Amino acid sequence: MNPVLPAPANPRELFWACNALALQGFGGVLAVAQRELVERKRWLSREQFLELISISQILPGPNIVNLGLILGDRYFGARGAIAALAGLLAAPLLIVLALAALYAEFAHLPMVAGALRGMGAVAAGLVMATAFKLSSALKANALGLPGCAAVAGLAFVAIGLLRWPLVAVLLLLGAGAVGAAWKNLPR
Amino acid sequence: MALLHPVLSLPDLLGLMLHFMVLSLLAVGGAITTAPDMQRYVVMQNHWITDAQFSASIAIAQAAPGPNVLFVAVIGWNVAGPWGALATLVGSLLPSSLLTLWVMRWSESHAQTRAMRAFKDGMAPLTLGLLAATGWVLIEPLVREPAQRAGALVLLGITLLLMTRSKISPMWLVALGAVLGAFGMV
Numbered sequence: 001m002n003p004v005l006p007a008p009a010n011p012r013e014l015f016w017a018c019n020a021l022a023l024q025g026f027g028g029v030l031a032v033a034q035r036e037l038v039e040r041k042r043w044l045s046r047e048q049f050l051e052l053i054s055i056s057q058i059l060p061g062p063n064i065v066n067l068g069l070i071l072g073d074r075y076f077g078a079r080g081a082i083a084a085l086a087g088l089l090a091a092p093l094l095i096v097l098a099l100a101a102l103y104a105e106f107a108h109l110p111m112v113a114g115a116l117r118g119m120g121a122v123a124a125g126l127v128m129a130t131a132f133k134l135s136s137a138l139k140a141n142a143l144g145l146p147g148c149a150a151v152a153g154l155a156f157v158a159i160g161l162l163r164w165p166l167v168a169v170l171l172l173l174g175a176g177a178v179g180a181a182w183k184n185l186p187r
Numbered sequence: 188m189a190l191l192h193p194v195l196s197l198p199d200l201l202g203l204m205l206h207f208m209v210l211s212l213l214a215v216g217g218a219i220t221t222a223p224d225m226q227r228y229v230v231m232q233n234h235w236i237t238d239a240q241f242s243a244s245i246a247i248a249q250a251a252p253g254p255n256v257l258f259v260a261v262i263g264w265n266v267a268g269p270w271g272a273l274a275t276l277v278g279s280l281l282p283s284s285l286l287t288l289w290v291m292r293w294s295e296s297h298a299q300t301r302a303m304r305a306f307k308d309g310m311a312p313l314t315l316g317l318l319a320a321t322g323w324v325l326i327e328p329l330v331r332e333p334a335q336r337a338g339a340l341v342l343l344g345i346t347l348l349l350m351t352r353s354k355i356s357p358m359w360l361v362a363l364g365a366v367l368g369a370f371g372m373v
Contacts, residue, residue, distance in 0.1 A: 061287055
């Protein structure tokens with residue numbers, strides 16, 4: 001960590017910072033995390049934030065949760081990781097479960113069911129839009145653009161249309177894609 | 188509240204958690220990329236919840252503040268109340284979190300090796316394909332219903348357009364979807 005940058009004084013401060021940014025994140029926390037951690041708290045430089053995001057993306061698990069874990073672990077070890085995780089999840093979990101319980105009570109109302117259908121359509125669009133936006137990150141990919149399009153297309157067909165189990169697709173297609181990238185990369 | 192839901196037996200609950208634990212380790216790009224397999228397991232294979240409940244679970248989590256991964260807790264809640272939520276959330280987070288901490292502590296200096304870059308470059312387009320498939324799995328039940336098809340596709344188009352061409356917060360699009368849906372347009 002860059003010693004010039006400020007840092008949270010203790011796990012408690014980290015917890016409250018994570019709590020605050022999680023509660024502002026409607027439809028995704030990453031943008032809020034960038035504003036809070038880089039621009040307001042200045043715990044991370046823009047470069048460090050980008051680096052942590054790309055590492056979080058390689059590893060399985062939610063990006064924002066991995067980011068919090070890595071950050072907390074670097075500052076305060078396991079205690080920091082737990083503080084960040086709790087800060088990100090505790091309050092939003094209570095809110096979302098309260099909404100789920102309310103939904104179970106009111107699901108029979110056509111307006112509620114309709115609202116959820118509308119939100120579901122938007123949620124589908126949000127996920128697809130994220131895929132479109134992230135596709136610009138493939139420019140320097142070792143597979144080249146046609147290779148990337150082929151892998152993405154095959155993944156979409158296998159999972160979205162044929163509904164094959166994810167494990168099989170990740171193992172087979174993943175091994176092929178990583179192997180092809182390995183061959184294309186310089187030693 | 189839990190009494191309103193069918194509560195699973197302990198073996199079923201453990202099976203649910205185990206399935207989500209396996210998916211946790213496969214969730215490169217976030218838990219949402221494993222949503223199609225969650226749907227296959229809880230809806231198509233075990234019939235614990237319906238397609239509509241599954242899609243609603245994700246929509247509720249999208250509508251609430253916080254990390255999107257919380258949708259797994261809502262799925263668990265709809266399957267088996269608080270214990271179901273605990274099973275799916277712990278299952279989704281524990282393996283990936285331990286792996287993340289372990290990998291970070293063990294190999295922070297190896298980020299530029301050929302193997303790491305091959306993994307990253309190979310998995311990136313796969314992740315994008317999975318995200319697109321997740322969107323499709325969410326919208327497909329609506330597109331299949333003639334009464335909902337037009338409204339759903341219009342909302343999908345608006346969302347795609349505004350998310351890629353403007354800086355508008357997703358919050359407003361989710362609100363728009365809720366209002367249009369509540370008034371019977373989807």
